[in-house]
Amino acid sequence: MTVFAVAVFVIAYVLIASEKVHRVTVALGGAGVMVAAGVLDFEHAFHSEETGVDWEVIFLLLGMMIIVGVLRQTGIFEYVAISAVKKAGGRPYRVMVLLILITAGASALLDNVTTVLLIAPVTLLVCNRIGVNPVPFLLAEVFASNIGGTATLIGDPPNIIIAGRAGLSFNDFLVHLAPIVVVLVGALLLLCRFMFRKQFSYDPARAAEVMRLDEREAISDPRLLVKSGVVLLAVLVGFVVSATTGTAPATVALLGAGVLVLISGLEPRQYLADVEAPTLVFFVGLFIMVGALIEVGAIGQLAQWATEATGGDVQVATFLILGVSAALSAVVDNIPYVATMAPLVESLAGSTGNPDNVLWWSLALGADLGGNATIIGASANVVMLGIAEKNGYRITFWQFAKYGCLVTLVTVLLCVPYLYLRYFAFA
Numbered sequence: 001m002t003v004f005a006v007a008v009f010v011i012a013y014v015l016i017a018s019e020k021v022h023r024v025t026v027a028l029g030g031a032g033v034m035v036a037a038g039v040l041d042f043e044h045a046f047h048s049e050e051t052g053v054d055w056e057v058i059f060l061l062l063g064m065m066i067i068v069g070v071l072r073q074t075g076i077f078e079y080v081a082i083s084a085v086k087k088a089g090g091r092p093y094r095v096m097v098l099l100i101l102i103t104a105g106a107s108a109l110l111d112n113v114t115t116v117l118l119i120a121p122v123t124l125l126v127c128n129r130i131g132v133n134p135v136p137f138l139l140a141e142v143f144a145s146n147i148g149g150t151a152t153l154i155g156d157p158p159n160i161i162i163a164g165r166a167g168l169s170f171n172d173f174l175v176h177l178a179p180i181v182v183v184l185v186g187a188l189l190l191l192c193r194f195m196f197r198k199q200f201s202y203d204p205a206r207a208a209e210v211m212r213l214d215e216r217e218a219i220s221d222p223r224l225l226v227k228s229g230v231v232l233l234a235v236l237v238g239f240v241v242s243a244t245t246g247t248a249p250a251t252v253a254l255l256g257a258g259v260l261v262l263i264s265g266l267e268p269r270q271y272l273a274d275v276e277a278p279t280l281v282f283f284v285g286l287f288i289m290v291g292a293l294i295e296v297g298a299i300g301q302l303a304q305w306a307t308e309a310t311g312g313d314v315q316v317a318t319f320l321i322l323g324v325s326a327a328l329s330a331v332v333d334n335i336p337y338v339a340t341m342a343p344l345v346e347s348l349a350g351s352t353g354n355p356d357n358v359l360w361w362s363l364a365l366g367a368d369l370g371g372n373a374t375i376i377g378a379s380a381n382v383v384m385l386g387i388a389e390k391n392g393y394r395i396t397f398w399q400f401a402k403y404g405c406l407v408t409l410v411t412v413l414l415c416v417p418y419l420y421l422r423y424f425a426f427a
Contacts, residue, residue: 325366
């Protein structure tokens with residue numbers, strides 16, 4: 001049964017990586033095969049804390065998607081983007097800097113996929129107005145979304161999986177990952193100045209046109225904006241204090257979504273339009289497949305091999321996880337990768353020690369930052385690619401990788417001294 005479960009998972013993984021079959025189809029098919037073959041029964045697949053679907057992850061994502069769906073109706077994201085461009089005086093590099101900062105910040109507070117969905121269309125409009133190629137801006141934003149999303153529990157889907165498996169709070173991610181993310185965003189700004197230096201031609205006439213835009217016209221519902229802002233702030237505060245109150249982040253997100261829906265007066269079709277049902281279904285199938293590997297002992301065996309490879313040394317394990325995670329997340333989507341690695345890291349932590357949860361931070365940094373290397377490395381990348389193609393801008397796999405691999409290499413290398421100094425040298 002172990003060989004069968006591993007074979008099904010490997011085939012599913014290859015299909016997801018190749019993108020020849022939609023990942024939702026693969027995840028549901030793989031989960032169905034696991035259950036039908038008796039690797040997992042219904043109880044273990046849907047109700048077991050160890051091998052079943054992590055419903056907290058599902059409902060946390062659902063709650064945040066609904067909140068963002070309501071926020072979209074206010075026009076606040078367009079307002080922020082246009083304001084930033086006007087503050088930059090229409091100069092391309094200044095525009096890029098502000099859009100990177102907005103994207104990184106929004107990705108930490110919302111999630112990187114949603115941020116790309118909201119910022120990319122505005123970027124296309126702005127780039128058209130100032131007469132520059134939008135591709136470098138879209139690439140910079142997706143890199144910023146993956147880096148910024150690393151800072152918090154809700155910013156990047158892999159972090160949600162890690163939090164669920166390791167029992168980490170919103171505050172834990174903020175305290176341990178936000179400092180290095182600030183450094184990485186600064187590094188990205190410098191890299192973009194170098195990588196896209198030929199794309200920053202300034203057209204005074206076009207810039208003047210942008211300056212005539214009135215960002216206030218983007219706000220379509222001021223009253224709803226105030227309501228949404230109050231609820232979103234309450235939700236973020238709820239995330240911060242959840243560790244002390246014992247309230248699950250999913251509960252906070254769902255409560256916030258429920259309150260906002262109640263006071264917004266919107267029709268369900270309006271706020272549910274932003275709910276990524278395929279993403280949620282994909283998670284369900286993925287959790288079941290990974291649960292099957294845990295059930296047959298495959299994950300435990302991998303953990304044993306990993307422990308032997310590190311010699312039980314936590315420093316070796318930390319940097320091995322960082323490097324391997326960055327490399328593998330470049331060639332496969334980082335969501336299934338982290339879902340697979342989480343139980344392995346949990347077992348490895350018990351064998352080598354895990355001071356200040358350093359192994360979990362190493363996994364998060366490697367997977368989140370490695371997702372920048374290729375188009376298929378992170379969900380936000382695929383979303384950005386689709387938006388670009390829909391608007392007539394085709395970004396090839398190798399065009400993305402040319403810049404993405406450099407960004408990944410630099411940011412991952414910057415994490416090495418951070419992890420060493422904070423968790424080992426001055427622990």
